[in-house]
Amino acid sequence: MLIDILGYVAGSLVVISLLPQTIKSWKTRSTKDLSLWRYIIYAIGLILWITYAVIIGNGPVAVMNSVGLLLALSILFLKIKYG
Amino acid sequence: MLIDILGYVAGSLVVISLLPQTIKSWKTRSTKDLSLWRYIIYAIGLILWITYAVIIGNGPVAVMNSVGLLLALSILFLKIKYG
Numbered sequence: 001m002l003i004d005i006l007g008y009v010a011g012s013l014v015v016i017s018l019l020p021q022t023i024k025s026w027k028t029r030s031t032k033d034l035s036l037w038r039y040i041i042y043a044i045g046l047i048l049w050i051t052y053a054v055i056i057g058n059g060p061v062a063v064m065n066s067v068g069l070l071l072a073l074s075i076l077f078l079k080i081k082y083g
Numbered sequence: 084m085l086i087d088i089l090g091y092v093a094g095s096l097v098v099i100s101l102l103p104q105t106i107k108s109w110k111t112r113s114t115k116d117l118s119l120w121r122y123i124i125y126a127i128g129l130i131l132w133i134t135y136a137v138i139i140g141n142g143p144v145a146v147m148n149s150v151g152l153l154l155a156l157s158i159l160f161l162k163i164k165y166g
Contacts, residue, residue, distance in 0.1 A: 007135045013128030020120035033116035037103035045096030052090045 011064050018071035025078040032083060039076040046072060094147050101154035108161040115166060122159040129155060 025031050046069040053062035108114050129152040136145035 003135065003138055006131060010128050010131035010135050013124055013131065017121050017124035017128055021118040024118040028116065030116050033111065033113050035104040035107040038100050041096055041100035045093050045100055048089060048093035048096065052086065052093050055086055
């Protein structure tokens, strides 16, 4: 259904939006303007969200948020590494 | 139900996680390490998600993502202002 596609496009954009930040932080090795707490709280939120999606049996949401978690943890790793 | 609470806590954390970044960028007036595209794509994703939530009649998701959109647009504004 069209409405489902809208939901998937929206969710995908939100997840994909993490990619430019990951690439930028990885290339510039500069992360001082990034908030450490932003990515810590975000990662915890995504872990809970994945748990929620798994429990209610929503595969696509679990997969999308797992990709998001991977990207968020990459940014968090770069932030901790470069300060 | 407990499972609904998990969903709300997860969604709230994801939205609230934008707050430390907004505060940090606003205080330091330094946003060069932030990816412009991250926040442009994110804002578009959130607008679609709010549209999706309104269409399926999910009030809490629409409200949570509207708060997220407001914070994301604030960061985007600061990024455009401070470069």
